[in-house]
Amino acid sequence: MAITLRVNRQAHTVDCAPNTLLVDVLREKLRLTGTHVGCDTSQCGACTVHVDGRSVKSCTMLAVEAADAEITTIEGLASSADGSSGRSGLADGGNLHPMQAAFQECHGLQCGFCTPGMVMSATDLCRRNPKPTEHEVRHWLEGNLCRCTGYHNIVKAVLAGAEAMGGKAK
Amino acid sequence: MKDFQFHRPSSVAEAVALLKARPDAKLLSGGQSLIPVLKLDLAEPSDLISLAGIGELRDIRVDGDRIVIGALVTHDAVHRSPEVQQHIPALATLAGTIGDAQVRNRGTLGGSVAHADPAADYPAALLALGATIATDRRKIAADDFFTGLFETALERDEVVVAVHFPIPKRAAYAKFSHRASKYALVGVMVVDTGHNVRVAVTGAGPKVFRHANIEGILERDFAVDALAAASTPPDELNGDLEASAEYRAHLITVMARRAVQACL
Numbered sequence A: 001m002a003i004t005l006r007v008n009r010q011a012h013t014v015d016c017a018p019n020t021l022l023v024d025v026l027r028e029k030l031r032l033t034g035t036h037v038g039c040d041t042s043q044c045g046a047c048t049v050h051v052d053g054r055s056v057k058s059c060t061m062l063a064v065e066a067a068d069a070e071i072t073t074i075e076g077l078a079s080s081a082d083g084s085s086g087r088s089g090l091a092d093g094g095n096l097h098p099m100q101a102a103f104q105e106c107h108g109l110q111c112g113f114c115t116p117g118m119v120m121s122a123t124d125l126c127r128r129n130p131k132p133t134e135h136e137v138r139h140w141l142e143g144n145l146c147r148c149t150g151y152h153n154i155v156k157a158v159l160a161g162a163e164a165m166g167g168k169a170k
Numbered sequence B: 001m002k003d004f005q006f007h008r009p010s011s012v013a014e015a016v017a018l019l020k021a022r023p024d025a026k027l028l029s030g031g032q033s034l035i036p037v038l039k040l041d042l043a044e045p046s047d048l049i050s051l052a053g054i055g056e057l058r059d060i061r062v063d064g065d066r067i068v069i070g071a072l073v074t075h076d077a078v079h080r081s082p083e084v085q086q087h088i089p090a091l092a093t094l095a096g097t098i099g100d101a102q103v104r105n106r107g108t109l110g111g112s113v114a115h116a117d118p119a120a121d122y123p124a125a126l127l128a129l130g131a132t133i134a135t136d137r138r139k140i141a142a143d144d145f146f147t148g149l150f151e152t153a154l155e156r157d158e159v160v161v162a163v164h165f166p167i168p169k170r171a172a173y174a175k176f177s178h179r180a181s182k183y184a185l186v187g188v189m190v191v192d193t194g195h196n197v198r199v200a201v202t203g204a205g206p207k208v209f210r211h212a213n214i215e216g217i218l219e220r221d222f223a224v225d226a227l228a229a230a231s232t233p234p235d236e237l238n239g240d241l242e243a244s245a246e247y248r249a250h251l252i253t254v255m256a257r258r259a260v261q262a263c264l
């Protein structure tokens, strides 16, 4: 069946069977491979994207369910509403989102596999709760597993990113 | 995942008609239990009927002495609802402990109740609060609803529309979570309705159940120390890698104490 998805503010019509997961359309059809797959039990959060502004596990949602929704992936985050940090670093030469910049600054990653999911999850938190406490950050990130960092610098990065995002939103 | 046909009806009546016409169809709500099951090929429905297009299932309203929450309301929306926070804060808190943020953004009350996972959180709240499950055709008391492991009183073609929660005098939920999934190893909901005390336990047995011994103790004396006399025979509790039946029996009293403490 043909479905139209709005991904990173651009409409794409793709042909896929109803049993296709959203993550597979993003990765295989649209080649947006920044969204990762780290498990098959819906537990790791590496596949987190925003659907209508809310963080969801794109491995646990059918692509057809996302038709008509606004989807943002890690590739589109820096050009989203809370925008760019003014710090370069993206593959296309563009600037990083403040949360991405904070992860870089605070060493919030090692292998980087969990990082896109962490960043997408963290931005959902900070848009709803612009000044989260450390406890709130840790509770919120329960759906994102990291096998490298021990989480300490990730939490630091999210707190710094929250501040940077808050600073931008007047 | 096996292939299926996808439907998105815009009314409950249409969803019921589809279920009746297609004996191997399944409803899809937030998908946070069903999609993992499909990914593992543990179910192979011929059709999936998404409820997402039925807007009336998303309401939360206060109706006299009860709160009525639609089947499609997400765990996150219950957690943040000013009505729920005001009238049944324990329910708002409970919803905020389900799974993780992403699961709460998609998972729904109706899906959780219909799925009847023996370690899910909402069933404890429904049972302890004495809630009523409204379907397309009838109302079912929570006491009659949860019949077994992943089993409920629902007919195959029946759709949960809403849950009616009576507003209690005081209530609290305490759970000891599985480290990774956050499901309850043991979760205890304690409710003082104003007339009697109802206590429901999830995660510990093959299905959610009421705890007569603890209810009796708390009716005589609603105090943490009164629970020193509480006991649960471990014979019918779950024992697994995470926790033995004896440990779960012990945790029931500990969680009950925490819940009573939170009520006071």
Ligand SMILES: Cc1cc2nc3c(=O)[nH]c(=O)nc-3n(C[C@H](O)[C@H](O)[C@H](O)COP(=O)(O)OP(=O)(O)OC[C@H]3O[C@@H](n4cnc5c(N)ncnc54)[C@H](O)[C@@H]3O)c2cc1C
Binding pocket: A041, A042, A043, B026, B027, B028, B029, B030, B031, B032, B033, B034, B035, B036, B051, B071, B097, B098, B099, B100, B103, B106, B107, B108, B109, B110, B111, B112, B113, B114, B115, B117, B119, B120, B121, B122, B154, B158, B159, B160, B161, B181, B182, B183, B184
């Ligand atoms: C990583 C992870 C952690 C989790 N942790 C917890 C936890 O800590 N506590 C907890 O309680 N749950 C937990 N869950 C489960 C989660 O809460 C699910 O959202 C919930 O159990 C099912 O709701 P759903 O809307 O996603 O339903 P779906 O997955 O869409 O459906 C579940 C079942 O219910 C049926 N159904 C759905 N809606 C209706 C309806 N209106 N009428 C009749 N039948 C219906 C479907 O046909 C299906 O059989 C977790 C899930 C994941 C993936």
Ligand code: FES
Binding pocket: A036, A037, A038, A039, A040, A041, A042, A043, A044, A045, A046, A047, A048, A057, A058, A059, A060
């Ligand atoms: S890949 Fe989606 S949760 Fe692990």
Ligand code: FES
Binding pocket: A108, A109, A110, A111, A112, A113, A114, A115, A145, A146, A147, A148, A149
């Ligand atoms: S940085 Fe390697 S998994 Fe998180």
